[in-house]
Amino acid sequence: MDSFKHRGNRRRLIDLLRSKGISDENVLTAMNKVPRHLFLTSAFEDHAYEDKAFPIAADQTISHPYTVAFQSSLLDISPGDKVLEVGTGSGYQTAVLVAMQADVYTIERQKSLVDFSRRMLRKINLEPRYQTYGDGYKGLPSFAPFDKIIVTAGSPILPSILLQQLKIGGIGVVPIGETNQKMFTFLRVDERRYEQMEFGDYQFVPMLEDKDIL
Template structure:
């Protein structure tokens, strides 16, 4: 688990690339500059870890493009101390970025192989979520609700109303909506039953699925 000068230099180059692509949130950029993305990936891809590319991880899933992580994080408008629910821990990289931004992160993963992987990485680095669990992301974490922010890191064909209910009034959810191709979408809760929806362009994520018990 080495994070040397070479890696740090590559992260600085990545941050500049993200700036060039339109990411302006300094909290996001600073976090990406601190989190060692290469440690969340198979060592075979280490040389490419700081390119703006997605790469395969366990259970047929992928670690998202750094731009995608930065974009979703920016759309959350996280403030330090915010209580954030992440649906889809994956490798753990997005959760680590949010923690580095100062968020109190609660994260849930439905793939046991990925859950175990992320737990090993969290233990080996000094960036850990407030709470991390294995379960069905569609259900969220109602016992910890409400949340200031909710981020969904997989494409959902429908709007998960269960998750919207776990959002504070004034809170924001960021989620890709659609089937094969999705639209990056935000929902701001402005009342008990009222939400303001905004769309931020096409995106492509692996599908969000319910956990199936054997």
């Protein structure tokens, strides 16, 4: 399942991420634990530890390892943080968050990916606290508030209904834009105000565009 070769390739990937500026050792340690090749189709297994995105089921993609590392770093995870992940995908980002000792609640709109990710996460014993199928734009208000929120698909506009599910002092990481996105963080200052920061250009598959956003 996770061979000596896989582990060696994973260590080289971690070295590459470090050379590209990822300095959060909590993130790097977690990513060194997670067998990314299990979250790809077998056709791409030999390339699983390259810093590349790959197609997965349901016309979705698994993000570049650098993107996973960067978004995870922006979350500034502490053990026990309650994290909402919007867009489980194949489950790789979920596994990284769980390996960082976050208390993860994750939602995915593609049923085939929910089923696949559940199998893989169970297989490697990195299961989230709660996983479901549904409309990610709405978040999981019944479990709110969250310490952190991460969106792993491009949102055409700011999904404020998600940010309302953050605790005061909580951080949201959201790529916003149409074809290309800007990465943003939102720090919830109080009931009404958020401090916003921008972190450059990225490219994600889009969130559904026919959903209501407040």
